[in-house]
Amino acid sequence: MTMKPILIHPDPRLKKVCDPVPDVSDELRTLAQDMLETMYDAPGIGLAAPQVGVLSRLIVMDCVKEEGEPPQPTVMFNPEVVATSDETNVYEEGCLSIPDQYAEVTRPKLVQVRWMDMDGREREQEFDALWATCVQHEIDHLNGKLFIDYLSPMKRQMMTRKSQKFKRERMRA
Numbered sequence: 001m002t003m004k005p006i007l008i009h010p011d012p013r014l015k016k017v018c019d020p021v022p023d024v025s026d027e028l029r030t031l032a033q034d035m036l037e038t039m040y041d042a043p044g045i046g047l048a049a050p051q052v053g054v055l056s057r058l059i060v061m062d063c064v065k066e067e068g069e070p071p072q073p074t075v076m077f078n079p080e081v082v083a084t085s086d087e088t089n090v091y092e093e094g095c096l097s098i099p100d101q102y103a104e105v106t107r108p109k110l111v112q113v114r115w116m117d118m119d120g121r122e123r124e125q126e127f128d129a130l131w132a133t134c135v136q137h138e139i140d141h142l143n144g145k146l147f148i149d150y151l152s153p154m155k156r157q158m159m160t161r162k163s164q165k166f167k168r169e170r171m172r173a
């Protein structure tokens with residue numbers, strides 16, 4: 001497996017709408033495994049293909065946080081939210097493309113998601129709690145949307161400047 005460098009905001013590739021995956025090839029399965037390894041190493045609970053520079057509709061997640069619980073690596077091709085609850089949930093979100101910055105985002109508490117799995121089979125499931133927050137955050141990435149786009153223009157600009165500074169300093173190091 002290969003670790004992939006994670007793009008840091010601002011980057012034009014993080015603002016693009018990604019292309020649907022026509023079918024699950026061996027190449028895409030390898031990319032999904034590499035993304036899972038990159039996500040666990042970061043560490044993070046999710047990762048979307050555009051964050052590693054690939055503009056295809058693929059996300060990976062594992063929101064199991066409790067020590068001793070078995071991991072639940074989850075790979076979704078062409079994920080779509082098909083229904084949402086009226087009830088909302090506020091979560092302090094982070095993003096591996098906007099390092100060390102967090103902000104509260106309000107999203108539907110429950111989401112019904114349809115996707116294609118690693119075997120090319122169609123799947124549908126309801127997600128709650130952190131899984132629901134994470135899957136919505138990752139699907140947003142596939143549509144060129146970042147969690148800071150839910151914030152006020154002033155907060156967004158402040159976080160963008162900090163991320164720019166992080167990127168400059170990392171390039172110099």
Ligand code: K1U
Pocket residue numbers: 043044045046047048065091092093094095096097133134137138
């Ligand atoms: O998509 C990403 O940038 C990954 C992001 C996912 C996410 C986090 C929080 C709410 C919604 C979506 C992250 O994984 S940031 C890192 C993080 O949350 C975390 C890191 C270590 C342990 C637990 C969480």
Ligand code: ZN
Pocket residue numbers: 094095096097137141
């Ligand atoms: Zn993110």
